[in-house]
Amino acid sequence: MNVNVVFHIDESAKWELMLKNASHLVQVADTPGSDIRIVANAEAVRELVPQSAGSALPAMQELAERGVHFAACNLSLNSFGIRPQELVPFAEVVPAGVLELALRQREGYAYIKP
Incomplete structure (x- = not known):
């Protein structure tokens, strides 16, 4: 099953739930x-x-x-004083998280927010 999905995470407390949701999706839709x-x-x-x-x-x-x-929102990184080089190596920095979400949805991605 071919899917395009963007998960939105803006609360630290929701990471575990969101990662489980993403993992379950990968298990059934990794094509x-x-x-x-x-x-x-x-x-x-x-x-x-x-x-x-x-x-x-x-x-x-x-x-x-x-x-x-x-992807990490650069505006949020700046507000917390986090430099891009401090992130996990697999994270990409995007100018604004909300813009990235809007662009992906315009491209037809399903939006999921736990």
Whole structure:
């Protein structure tokens, strides 16, 4: 099953739930042509710093290895004083999380927010 999905995470407390949802989707929809993305903004960008990710880091790494794309909002990073080089190596920095979400939805991606 070919799917294009963008997960939106903006609350630190929701990372575990969101990662489980993404993992379940990858298990059933990991086919060529599928594109699964996770966009973090607001306080949720902090968990993309390895020292802050805690127990979520292994799940993030596994998803990244399976082709899930992680994006961090640059505006949120700036508001928390986080430099892009502090992020996990598989996270891409996008100018604004809300813009990334809007662009992906315009491209037909399904939007999921836990």
